[in-house]
Amino acid sequence: MQTKMALTVILMLSLSSCGNSNPDQISNYTTGDSKDSLHVSDGIVKTVRGKELFEQRCIACHGLSGNYRNNNAADLQLSRIDSMSIATTIRNGRGAMPLFSKDALPDSDVAQLELYVKTLRKN
Numbered sequence: 563m564q565t566k567m568a569l570t571v572i573l574m575l576s577l578s579s580c581g582n583s584n585p586d587q588i589s590n591y592t593t594g595d596s597k598d599s600l601h602v603s604d605g606i607v608k609t610v611r612g613k614e615l616f617e618q619r620c621i622a623c624h625g626l627s628g629n630y631r632n633n634n635a636a637d638l639q640l641s642r643i644d645s646m647s648i649a650t651t652i653r654n655g656r657g658a659m660p661l662f663s664k665d666a667l668p669d670s671d672v673a674q675l676e677l678y679v680k681t682l683r684k685n
């Protein structure tokens with residue numbers, strides 16, 4: 563219980579530091595679980611849960627920054643596919659990329675990953 567409280571405080575602190583000096587550009591909402599909090603800053607949605615999932619499931623091939631290209635993985639910094647295609651790729655797999663079933667990643671997790679994958683893009 564105390565650990566959970568401490569974790570929540572740490573998350574809140576780290577979330578509040580994800581803002582920038584112009585509070586007008588930042589809006590955020592929470593879905594109840596502080597880990598699902600989304601921040602919009604300069605038009606980019608940041609998701610703590612999506613980052614956590616990506617680091618658990620995806621970096622072996624895509625790397626922390628998305629451009630590792632292990633196993634010939636697609637470079638997620640250059641990827642421009644839409645959210646639906648990202649979800650389909652996660653659900654069905656593609657080439658050397660394994661599929662992730664609903665048991666492995668529920669729809670809510672796939673939604674967080676869709677958002678997170680887009681934050682890795684470089685213009």
Ligand code: HEC
Nearest residue numbers: 619620623633634635636641642643648651656657658659
């Ligand atoms: C075992 C290695 C591996 C893992 C783990 C993996 N991927 Fe991939 N990923 C690939 C490969 C390889 C491709 C390219 C597939 C192809 O087109 O042949 C790819 C393609 C993609 C694409 C398509 C990009 C585009 O523009 O076409 C997305 C999005 C993606 N991966 C996201 C993820 C996410 C999110 C996870 C974690 C849930 C993940 N991948 C885990 C290997 C992996």
